[in-house]
Amino acid sequence: MNNAPVLPxxxxxxxxxxxxxxxxPGRWRRVGFGVxxxxxxxxALGLIVATAGGGRLxxxxxxxxxxxGIVFVVDLLAAIMLALAALTALAxxxxxxxxxxxxxxxxxxxxxxxxxxxxxxxxxxxxxxFNLFVAFEVMLIASYALLTLESDNRNVRHAWSYLxxxxxxxxxxxxxxxxxxxxxxxxxxxxLSVRLAAAGGDPRVVLLGLILLxxxxxxxxxxxxxxxxxxxxxxxxxxxxxxxxGMLTKVGVYVLLRVFVTVFPPGTPWIxxxxxxxxxxxMVLGVLGAVSRDRVQHILAYHILSQIGFMVLAIGFGTxxxxxxxxxxxxxxxxxxxxxxxxxxxxxHRCGHDRLxxxxxxxxAAPWLAAGFLLQALSLAxxxxxxxxxxxxxxxxEGLQLGEWVLVGASVVASVLTLVSMLKxxxxxxxxxxxxxxxxSVPPGARAMSATVCALAALSLGIGFGAEGVFRxxxxxxxxxxxxxxxxxxxxxxxxxxADAANTAEVAAEGGxx
Amino acid sequence: MNVQLDTALLVGLMxxxxxxxxxxxxxxxILFGFLLLSNAVNLGILAVSGDPSNxxxxxxxxxxxxxxxxxxxxxxxxxxxxxxxxxLAYLVFLFYxxxxxxxxxxxxxxxxxxxxxPERKEDSR
Numbered sequence: 001m002n003n004a005p006v007l008p009x010x011x012x013x014x015x016x017x018x019x020x021x022x023x024x025p026g027r028w029r030r031v032g033f034g035v036x037x038x039x040x041x042x043x044a045l046g047l048i049v050a051t052a053g054g055g056r057l058x059x060x061x062x063x064x065x066x067x068x069g070i071v072f073v074v075d076l077l078a079a080i081m082l083a084l085a086a087l088t089a090l091a092x093x094x095x096x097x098x099x100x101x102x103x104x105x106x107x108x109x110x111x112x113x114x115x116x117x118x119x120x121x122x123x124x125x126x127x128x129x130f131n132l133f134v135a136f137e138v139m140l141i142a143s144y145a146l147l148t149l150e151s152d153n154r155n156v157r158h159a160w161s162y163l164x165x166x167x168x169x170x171x172x173x174x175x176x177x178x179x180x181x182x183x184x185x186x187x188x189x190x191x192l193s194v195r196l197a198a199a200g201g202d203p204r205v206v207l208l209g210l211i212l213l214x215x216x217x218x219x220x221x222x223x224x225x226x227x228x229x230x231x232x233x234x235x236x237x238x239x240x241x242x243x244x245x246g247m248l249t250k251v252g253v254y255v256l257l258r259v260f261v262t263v264f265p266p267g268t269p270w271i272x273x274x275x276x277x278x279x280x281x282x283m284v285l286g287v288l289g290a291v292s293r294d295r296v297q298h299i300l301a302y303h304i305l306s307q308i309g310f311m312v313l314a315i316g317f318g319t320x321x322x323x324x325x326x327x328x329x330x331x332x333x334x335x336x337x338x339x340x341x342x343x344x345x346x347x348x349h350r351c352g353h354d355r356l357x358x359x360x361x362x363x364x365a366a367p368w369l370a371a372g373f374l375l376q377a378l379s380l381a382x383x384x385x386x387x388x389x390x391x392x393x394x395x396x397x398e399g400l401q402l403g404e405w406v407l408v409g410a411s412v413v414a415s416v417l418t419l420v421s422m423l424k425x426x427x428x429x430x431x432x433x434x435x436x437x438x439x440x441s442v443p444p445g446a447r448a449m450s451a452t453v454c455a456l457a458a459l460s461l462g463i464g465f466g467a468e469g470v471f472r473x474x475x476x477x478x479x480x481x482x483x484x485x486x487x488x489x490x491x492x493x494x495x496x497x498x499a500d501a502a503n504t505a506e507v508a509a510e511g512g513x514x
Numbered sequence: 515m516n517v518q519l520d521t522a523l524l525v526g527l528m529x530x531x532x533x534x535x536x537x538x539x540x541x542x543x544i545l546f547g548f549l550l551l552s553n554a555v556n557l558g559i560l561a562v563s564g565d566p567s568n569x570x571x572x573x574x575x576x577x578x579x580x581x582x583x584x585x586x587x588x589x590x591x592x593x594x595x596x597x598x599x600x601x602l603a604y605l606v607f608l609f610y611x612x613x614x615x616x617x618x619x620x621x622x623x624x625x626x627x628x629x630x631x632p633e634r635k636e637d638s639r
Contacts (some may be wrong), residue, residue: 015609068586130590146606156608157624163608164536171555178555181587182562218610286542403551404548 005059005072007083008121009042012089017115025105030097033110037090039100040117044083045463051076052476056490061453064078064495071188071495073127074393075487076477077327081124081254084334087459088246089117091452098448099349106150110264113243116142123251127491129187131254134169136219140166143248146240147232152252154298162232165225169218176211189263190491197414209264209271216259223281226305230289233304234297238311238345240276241297245304246338253311261313261323261481276316280407283309283414290421296344296354296429296451299336299421303380304452306414308335313407314395323400324478328471329391332463336376339456343373344451347429350442358423361434366446370430372453377422379460382415387464390471521561527552541609541619550600556591556621 015036021163023027030140050057057074074082119139126132148159181187183204184195186504199205214225229249233241240342260271286305293299310334314326345361347368348354363370380388384394394417399408528550537549613619616627 084637130593134593139603141600141604144601144608148611150609154627156615157612157627159608159619160612160624163605164544167605168551169538170601174552174555175558177586177590178559178562181590182559251532411537 002057002259003059004050005057005074006045006061007043008040008047008086008125009118011036011043012114012117012121016118019111019114020108021309023107023386025102025107027102029110031104032103033093033114034097036114037086037093039092041083041086044079044086047074047079047209048076048083049471051079051480052473054476054480056480056487056495058490062494068186068188069495070131071127071190072125073487073491074188075472075480077254078124079259080327080331080473080477081250082090082121083333084213084250085117085120085124085247088243088334088338091338091342091456092239092243092246095242095345095449095452098347098445098452099237099239100445106363108149108203109146109240110304111369112146112160113147113240116146116243118142120251124209124254126281127189129180129189129192130222131187132158133173133177133505135171136173136251139248139251139335140170143244145229147236150237151235158232158235161228165218165228165233169215172211173215176208177216180208188495189258190488190495193263193265194488196263197484203266206270207266209260209268210274212259213256213271213274215410216252216256216348216378219249219280220256220312221282221305221308222252222275222276222278223285223305226282226286228307229305230293230298230301231459233301234295238342238348242338242341242345245300245341246334248375249304249308249336249465250311253308253315253326253330256294256315257323257326257481262484262487266318270427272316272318274316275312276404276407279311279313279316280410281309282306282312284410284417285328287417287421291424291474293421294356296347296425297341298401299302299425300340300344300433303340303418303421304337306418307337309382309393310411313411314398317395317398317402319398319402320475320478321394323470323482324392324475326399327392327477327481328394328467329388331470332391332460334380335456336379339341339376339453340380341454342449342456343369343376346446346453349449350446356428358435359429360432364440365428365434366450368454369450372450372457374426375431375457376453376460377426379464379484381419381422383419383469385464387460387467389464390467394471427443518561521557525554525558525561528557528622537639539621541613541621545602545609545622552594552602556594559587559591559594562587576614 003015015033019029046056059072061070093113094110100158116139119135119142121136123132126135144159147162148156165257177187180192182194186192186195196205218225233244236244236368256275264271283306285307286302290299290302290306293302311326311329314329344354350366374479375386379388380389382388392411396411397406399411414446532547532551532554535543535550538544538547612624616624618624
């Protein structure tokens with residue numbers, strides 16, 4: 001049995017524990033975190049190489065004979081997400097290092113980031129609905145703690161909306177797990193997909209789908225369940241905000257992909273339509289929120305929503321090309337969004353605030369930062385040949401082929417408004433001359449911050465210019481994710497179909513009797 | 515799945531009361547609301563999955579275990595209780611900090627308070 005799927009969980013966990021044991025901030029501790037982040041990225045890239053040939057890595061720790069234990073499954077999609085998570089963590093750790101000297105670092109910040117990574121990685125590799133719940137909780141507990149760790153007395157209240165919506169979401173998710181087990185007798189993704197398909201047109205399939213849809217829509221920040229996001233993210237310090245913005249909502253998108261593409265039978269009524277129209281509304285309302293804000297991090301937080309709309313719209317379309325486009329878009333978005341939040345963090349670091357009214361002069365003062373921002377902002381708006389263009393182009397082409405004129409129109413409007421609000425930041429902070437009272441001195445670490453942003457910008461340029469190769473990867477990931485029979489076969493090769501096969505027959509008979 | 519109607523109604527009632535409590539403004543009522551919600555959900559899992567007449571327990575062989583309650587939902591509930599305890603402990607702490615920092619235990623007063631001055635330098639602590 002191949003033990004590789006457990007590595008993406010074990011590495012951040014051990015790093016986090018080591019970080020707690022050696023709690024005194026210092027240079028060697030930073031070296032340790034840095035090395036660990038690089039190793040995690042290497043492992044994730046190795047997993048991409050291992051799964052790109054079409055093989056799925058399946059591990060059943062505990063060795064249960066039936067599909068009742070925990071199962072880890074790494075396919076190409078999960079491996080890509082793991083690599084993106086490791087990459088974002090690396091960039092944000094580097095940025096956090098640059099933002100202050102080692103001695104003033106909060107001793108819990110980086111260990112909590114590692115525990116957050118444990119939860120995120122578990123959500124990517126798990127092959128079991130209840131384990132996914134556990135992954136979400138691990139992720140959420142770490143993110144609650146990180147959110148309030150360094151927020152000041154006034155801002156800490158913005159954590160409440162994040163906590164409240166996720167508490168309700170967790171309760172609904174748990175109930176969904178209970179209903180799924182009570183009805184189908186399994187929580188394993190592979191067995192669930194077999195039994196859901198066998199249940200055919202049973203209305204309970206739709207009911208279970210809707211329950212899970214609500215939960216994942218909360219995680220992803222889909223209309224109308226998104227208000228918590230722009231409220232809570234801006235209270236984080238820049239480096240951590242970039243990680244949240246890049247990864248956390250994308251976990252929700254990944255789970256939507258995994259559950260509604262791999263587990264639920266294709267063409268489940270309501271789900272696709274709800275996803276697509278919810279996505280359309282999210283896109284437009286998110287970008288309208290962005291246009292109305294006047295602080296960099298707030299504008300960027302609303303843009304997360306708007307971009308989530310594009311990805312979920314593609315999932316809602318559900319065709320092979322659209323799923324591939326969604327995966328391509330996720331890859332582009334995580335890099336770009338993290339880089340933009342890092343720009344916001346760098347601005348705060350340099351000038352002490354990120355409001356648009358008392359801003360300016362950064363193009364002269366920090367040309368590299370300006371170049372990185374401009375590239376990423378135009379990429380976010382979707383100008384060719386930058387990385388954002390290809391994802392949007394494919395999604396819009398697919399929408400036109402399906403005849404969804406309203407949704408395509410909404411996505412074009414959202415793109416134009418994205419450009420408008422990005423230009424607002426560009427004009428205020430970079431283009432116009434510096435205000436009189438602006439600080440002239442450059443704080444230490446500003447260069448390293450710009451370098452981090454530029455590295456991410458270069459990567460995003462690479463995605464844009466190498467779009468063909470990246471898209472080939474995305475298409476293979478999409479094909480693997482949609483290959484339900486292959487998924488079931490790969491899992492069953494390790495975990496044989498459970499002894500209570502009678503249960504499947506019973507469910508099928510029950511479904512038939514209705 | 516043979517769920518008894520009385521259990522279903524009880525779960526429904528508990529969720530209803532929990533939602534009613536959560537929609538209050540006072541921290542303590544909200545806290546009790548979330549406590550009740552997590553208990554209601556756990557009871558719900560027990561109700562939908564815990565019926566021994568439906569299927570054999572998956573771990574023992576069917577001959578000896580036909581009348582046993584399926585243990586897996588109880589394992590799920592146990593896990594959920596542990597996780598819920600941790601999250602609620604965090605919630606208590608957050609409420610306490612909000613109370614100490616803002617000198618109020620009322621969400622509406624909290625929401626009306628002005629934001630901090632935006633000149634907050636990142637990582638300036």
